[in-house]
Amino acid sequence: MKKINALLTPSGKMGVLSQWEVHILLNASKEKFATEFRASSLAVLNTGSSEDNAKAVLERYPDFHIEVIQEERGIKLHISNAPEQAFVDGTLITGIKEHLFCVLRDIVFVGNEIKTNSRFNLTLSDDITNAIFHILRNAKVLQTEVMPNIAVCWGGHSINRIEYEYTKDVGYQLGLRSLNICTGCGSGAMKGPMKGAHIAHAKQRIHNGRYIGLTEPGIIASESPNPIVNELVILPDIEKRLEAFIRIGHGVIVFPGGPGTAEEILYLLGILLHPKNKELPFPLILTGPKSSEEYFKKIHHFIEQTLGFEGQQKYTIIIDDPALVARKIKAQFKEITKFREANHDAYYFNWKIYIDQAFQHPFEPNHKNMKALQLHKDQDIHSLAVNLRCAFSGIVAGNVKEEGIRAIEKYGKFELNGDADILDPLDDLLSSFVDQQRMKLPGSQYIPCYTLVKN
Numbered sequence: 001m002k003k004i005n006a007l008l009t010p011s012g013k014m015g016v017l018s019q020w021e022v023h024i025l026l027n028a029s030k031e032k033f034a035t036e037f038r039a040s041s042l043a044v045l046n047t048g049s050s051e052d053n054a055k056a057v058l059e060r061y062p063d064f065h066i067e068v069i070q071e072e073r074g075i076k077l078h079i080s081n082a083p084e085q086a087f088v089d090g091t092l093i094t095g096i097k098e099h100l101f102c103v104l105r106d107i108v109f110v111g112n113e114i115k116t117n118s119r120f121n122l123t124l125s126d127d128i129t130n131a132i133f134h135i136l137r138n139a140k141v142l143q144t145e146v147m148p149n150i151a152v153c154w155g156g157h158s159i160n161r162i163e164y165e166y167t168k169d170v171g172y173q174l175g176l177r178s179l180n181i182c183t184g185c186g187s188g189a190m191k192g193p194m195k196g197a198h199i200a201h202a203k204q205r206i207h208n209g210r211y212i213g214l215t216e217p218g219i220i221a222s223e224s225p226n227p228i229v230n231e232l233v234i235l236p237d238i239e240k241r242l243e244a245f246i247r248i249g250h251g252v253i254v255f256p257g258g259p260g261t262a263e264e265i266l267y268l269l270g271i272l273l274h275p276k277n278k279e280l281p282f283p284l285i286l287t288g289p290k291s292s293e294e295y296f297k298k299i300h301h302f303i304e305q306t307l308g309f310e311g312q313q314k315y316t317i318i319i320d321d322p323a324l325v326a327r328k329i330k331a332q333f334k335e336i337t338k339f340r341e342a343n344h345d346a347y348y349f350n351w352k353i354y355i356d357q358a359f360q361h362p363f364e365p366n367h368k369n370m371k372a373l374q375l376h377k378d379q380d381i382h383s384l385a386v387n388l389r390c391a392f393s394g395i396v397a398g399n400v401k402e403e404g405i406r407a408i409e410k411y412g413k414f415e416l417n418g419d420a421d422i423l424d425p426l427d428d429l430l431s432s433f434v435d436q437q438r439m440k441l442p443g444s445q446y447i448p449c450y451t452l453v454k455n
Contacts, residue, residue, distance in 0.1 A: 003061070003081040006092055010075065014101050017074045021109070025075060028112040029068045029104070036107050039221040039402070040234065041066045041079070044099045045086040047224040058221075058402065068104070077104065099225050099232050102139070106234035107217060110135055114236065128360045132235070132244050133349060139233045141212060141248060142348045148333045148340070150212070152182045152249035154264045155189025156257025156438055157223055166289040166322065167192030167255050173326035175200025175209070179333075182249055184241075185213020185232060186223035189255040194228040212248070216241045222400040237362045238393060242267050247350045250336050251283035251329045254315075256292045258438035259399065262429070263392035265299070265315075267359060269307060270385030272314045276354035281339050283332040284315040287325050298432045305425040306388060307381050358386045365394035365404055367411050370450075375418025375426070384422075391416055391426070398449025399439055405449075414450045423452045 017025070029037050042064050063081040077100065086096050114120055114131050121127045136142050151174050155167060171181060171193030181197045183190035194211040201209035213229035216238050225232055235241040242264065245252070254265060268284060271277060286296055296317050303311045318325050337347070345352045363369065373387045394414050397404030408414070416423065430450075433439050439446040 003063075004084055004087050004090065005080045006078075006082065006087070007069075008077040008079065008092060008097060008100070010077070010101050010104075014075075014105055022070055022075055024112055025068050025104070025108055026070055028108045033108045033111055036111075036217040037103065038064070038066055040103045040107055040217055041100055042082075043221050043224045044096060044103055045079070045082045047086065047096055047099075047227060068108075077101070093227075095227050095230075099229070102232040103220075103234060106135065106139065110138055111236055123361075125355070125357045125360055128240070128357075129243070129247070129351075129355070132240050132247060135235060135240075136233060136244060136248060136349070139231065141231055141233060144346075144348055146347060148250035148336045148347055149179050150182050150210070150249050151179050151193075151329055152245050152252045153189065153193040153255065154184065154245075154252060154257065154261055155255030156261050157186045157188035157190060158258060158438055159188045159256055160291075162289050162291050163256050164188060164192050166287075166292075166320075168196035169322040170253065170255075170287065170325050171196025171198075172200045173322045174329070175206075176204060177326050177330050178204065178206060179326070179330060180210035180212070182210075182212040182214065182245065184219065184223070185215050185225045185229045186219075187226055189257060189261075190223075191226040191228060192255075193253075194226065198228055214241050214244050218397070218401040218403070221402060239360055239362050243355055243360060246271065246282075246353060246355070248348065249350075250333050252285070253325060253329065254284070254286045256288045256295045256438070258433045259392045259395040259430070262299070262433075263389050263396060265303075266385050266389040266392065269303070269311050269314055270359060270382045270389060271353065271355055273307065273311060273382040273385060274354055274356060280353055281332065281335050282353065283329050283336075285318055285325055285329060286315055287318045287322075288320075290320040293319050295432070295436065298429055302425050302429045306377075306422060307385060311381060311385075356382070356386070358383070359389075363390045363393055365390075365397040365414070366407060367414060370394045370414040371417055373416065373418070375416060375422045376455075377419065377421060388422075388426075395430070395450055408449045413448065415453055416450055417453045417455060420454045423454050427452050 039058060042061055065080045067078045069076045069078050086092055120131045167189045175197030181193050210231060211228050212231045213225050214233050216235050220234060235244055252268060272282060340347055343352055373391055375387055398408050398414055434446055
């Protein structure tokens with residue numbers, strides 16, 4: 001396996017830095033952000049790989065190194081022993097280079113600014129939202145005077161070919177209607193809609209199509225950004241990433257997926273079920289090809305058994321009709337435009353939606369916290385959604401994130417405790433994910449990272 005060394009010069013905003021900014025980058029990249037910076041940079045350079053295990057990727061390139069070097073005019077990045085696939089005739093692919101400097105911008109520079117700036121008290125809800133706004137604005141994702149047109153697409157990276165083609169068809173229909181795409185930036189259901197929209201934008205002669213990818217350090221390390229992403233943002237953690245989707249997106253389309261997709265659905269349902277958001281328009285469409293109908297029946301049944309009929313009223317299921325999905329969400333975008341105008345809310349950032357602090361504070365998926373989750377119905381349904389979302393977050397960590405995988409190896413499986421009327425439907429849903437190979441990439445044997453204990 002050939003590995004390559006390179007010295008890279010930044011462009012754009014990262015190309016014009018003060019001496020103070022250079023000092024911050026040098027120190028932060030070598031100290032508190034060194035591990036995240038290295039892992040995320042390697043993931044970007046590993047774009048195109050089918051690996052979904054962060055630990056395995058890091059172990060394959062143990063001698064990979066990245067360093068920020070100070071020069072009179074600013075900085076350069078020196079990378080050594082990088083994957084050959086990131087280069088063409090010895091030159092780093094332009095899109096990968098852009099993504100690499102996004103890693104430097106978001107993880108090292110902005111990450112340091114958010115965590116050390118006294119104006120952001122990340123224990124307070126408003127400050128968390130303001131920090132997310134700051135990160136997105138710094139990445140130039142927030143565009144003023146543009147009507148609502150961002151369709152967020154969620155779904156699994158481990159989907160079959162029929163499902164992948166369907167995500168492309170939906171993206172194509174969205175693109176024909178001049179809508180832009182925002183996803184988790186990985187492969188599968190995150191890449192398909194962008195690919196379809198890109199073709200449609202070309203047909204409509206739209207030259208400024210947006211393919212926004214939102215990720216976080218633990219996810220990007222195992223799911224490299226797909227090459228279509230032209231606006232990459234790495235949020236500090238999964239909670240800020242999820243909030244960013246809701247703040248900049250104008251509606252969500254969910255394709256088939258695994259525990260990560262279930263986590264996203266529960267996150268959004270928990271927000272939409274909160275009494276303060278009762279009148280707020282926010283379309284949520286679950287869709288897939290005819291062959292995925294059983295998948296959505298399982299999701300729908302799980303929500304019925306856990307969050308009840310009220311939870312089911314917050315979304316629409318559309319099977320095998322990409323054009324209807326696009327027409328419906330575009331029509332609802334018009335309603336959102338009217339609502340934002342009437343309530344003096346920005347088109348580019350959803351300030352009005354209420355997000356409870358329970359959804360904002362990072363959940364650490366360790367053995368103690370997983371065991372302590374309140375998985376019972378003796379609570380408000382939006383609170384139950386919080387706990388269920390955390391359960392799926394822990395399973396994602398145990399499946400693909402380096403820290404979670406190592407914790408499972410050291411201490412054994414996560415233990416989830418709860419009432420039978422919650423754990424039984426949870427077990428049924430998770431078992432269906434395993435049967436459909438939605439826990440890992442096809443061809444790999446899945447060993448559960450969790451065990452369910454009924455009270």
